[in-house]
Amino acid sequence: MTAAGPGExxxxxxxxxxxxxxxRLLSILVGALxxxxxxxxxxxxxxxxxxxxxxxxxxxxxxxxxxxxxxRRKAVDRLRRAQRFQTKSGEIVFLLENAIAVxxxxxxxxxxxxxxxxxxxxxxxxxxxxxxxLTLRSVLGLSTEAVADAFLDGHDAMAQRLVRARQKIARxxxxxxxxxxxxxxxxxxxxxxxxxxxxxxxxxxxxxxLIRVDLCDEAIRLGRLMLELSPGEPEAExxxxxxxxxxxxxxxxxxxxxxxxxxxxxxxxxWRKSEIAEGAGILEKALRRxxxxxxxxxxxxxxxxxxxxxxAATDWPQIAALYALLAETGxxxxxxxxxxxxxxxxxxxxxxxxxxxxxxxxxVRYQPFHALHADLLLRTxxxxxxxxxxxxxxxxxxxxxxxxxxxxxxxDCLNRGPDGAGTVSASExxx
Numbered sequence: 001m002t003a004a005g006p007g008e009x010x011x012x013x014x015x016x017x018x019x020x021x022x023x024r025l026l027s028i029l030v031g032a033l034x035x036x037x038x039x040x041x042x043x044x045x046x047x048x049x050x051x052x053x054x055x056x057x058x059x060x061x062x063x064x065x066x067x068x069x070x071x072r073r074k075a076v077d078r079l080r081r082a083q084r085f086q087t088k089s090g091e092i093v094f095l096l097e098n099a100i101a102v103x104x105x106x107x108x109x110x111x112x113x114x115x116x117x118x119x120x121x122x123x124x125x126x127x128x129x130x131x132x133x134l135t136l137r138s139v140l141g142l143s144t145e146a147v148a149d150a151f152l153d154g155h156d157a158m159a160q161r162l163v164r165a166r167q168k169i170a171r172x173x174x175x176x177x178x179x180x181x182x183x184x185x186x187x188x189x190x191x192x193x194x195x196x197x198x199x200x201x202x203x204x205x206x207x208x209x210l211i212r213v214d215l216c217d218e219a220i221r222l223g224r225l226m227l228e229l230s231p232g233e234p235e236a237e238x239x240x241x242x243x244x245x246x247x248x249x250x251x252x253x254x255x256x257x258x259x260x261x262x263x264x265x266x267x268x269x270x271w272r273k274s275e276i277a278e279g280a281g282i283l284e285k286a287l288r289r290x291x292x293x294x295x296x297x298x299x300x301x302x303x304x305x306x307x308x309x310x311x312a313a314t315d316w317p318q319i320a321a322l323y324a325l326l327a328e329t330g331x332x333x334x335x336x337x338x339x340x341x342x343x344x345x346x347x348x349x350x351x352x353x354x355x356x357x358x359x360x361x362x363x364v365r366y367q368p369f370h371a372l373h374a375d376l377l378l379r380t381x382x383x384x385x386x387x388x389x390x391x392x393x394x395x396x397x398x399x400x401x402x403x404x405x406x407x408x409x410x411x412d413c414l415n416r417g418p419d420g421a422g423t424v425s426a427s428e429x430x431x
Contacts, residue, residue, distance in 0.1 A: 020218075023141070026039055026117060037166050041078060050066070050067060114218075116178050125168075128189060134165045136194060152333075192239050195223050203247075219243060220240070237286035238293060241282040245280070245306045258400075262405075316346050323338055334366070353377070356369075370389050371389075394406045394410065
């Protein structure tokens with residue numbers, strides 16, 4: 001567990017631990033308490049206590065260890081208040097007499113605490129969507145709203161899903177034990193989905209910054225660890241390749257003014273060539289295995305963008321074809337939307353516009369749908385309709401750099417005057 005950083009205040013230390021160590025601490029508590037909700041509640045109690053004590057007395061030498069010890073005591077208090085002392089007396093004695101730092105005589109197969117808890121949470125007794133959502137919320141600390149947005153769900157509906165998941169875990173007595181390697185294949189799809197959605201959240205963060213580099217880096221780290229645990233698994237390779245290929249150009253996604261830069265406007269000379277080469281090499285190895293899946297196909301699309309010498313030289317027909325294959329792997333309207341964006345450079349904007357209507361109901365709350373709709377309308381000279389779509393996109397955007405970009409496009413749209421007063425060739429280009 002990490003020591004306090006030099007000059008850290010209580011608030012800074014708690015924010016750092018909540019962002020970077022919460023999953024590891026929760027894994028330790030879950031492993032000892034065998035009760036997910038109790039572990040979460042006790043850790044939250046400990047964080048609240050830390051804010052009071054650390055402000056008054058200063059930071060302990062090892063803040064994370066302090067939190068585990070206090071969470072242990074808070075767990076005891078909660079059990080007593082719930083009048084479960086008689087039924088839980090054995091557990092309470094254990095908690096009182098032993099620090100929660102469970103050691104095993106056998107070496108652990110999974111040593112990383114956060115990955116361990118992800119494997120635990122992706123239990124086959126929970127449906128994949130629920131287990132992934134619970135893991136993103138509890139282990140990686142994403143807000144309920146961010147988790148809901150990742151699944152294109154309503155915020156209230158997702159909150160209810162998470163509550164039901166915790167209740168099911170308690171009722172069914174789902175064990176919180178690290179699965180044996182023989183059980184990993186049943187959980188692989190869920191674990192990869194968690195890592196993928198965590199990266200996506202980092203790559204399109206809300207608030208003042210467009211990218212949460214810490215979350216992207218953590219997702220890539222977990223992707224590397226998962227590949228070490230599942231060597232030769234092509235989808236694990238595909239996911240790592242996909243993240244590296246996207247991350248290679250993360251530094252060029254905003255300009256000096258903080259406004260989002262489209263793929264067309266980014267300075268390709270600043271893309272990190274080493275990451276592109278590594279990602280392309282991993283992807284090539286995965287594809288040679290002859291079992292292409294969604295992550296490999298998305299990585300292949302990312303590679304075409306990353307390796308194109310210019311935006312004009314992008315192989316749009318191949319990208320559209322790959323999105324068509326991707327659509328066959330599952331009913332995902334976002335993949336259909338991205339295919340339409342690619343097809344707009346193959347068939348033209350008018351043809352692409354006609355393809356948007358069938359997927360509109362599924363993406364009515366999805367900001368990129370309205371941004372692409374506005375872009376296509378503007379490219380066809382339908383300036384008034386484009387302005388409406390840009391306003392819808394701005395209202396749905398949670399990112400300030402993105403909102404600045406969309407407001408600039410809206411202003412440009414309004415300056416064009418009546419419909420047909422001009423067209424624009426700029427791309428949505430935010431692959």
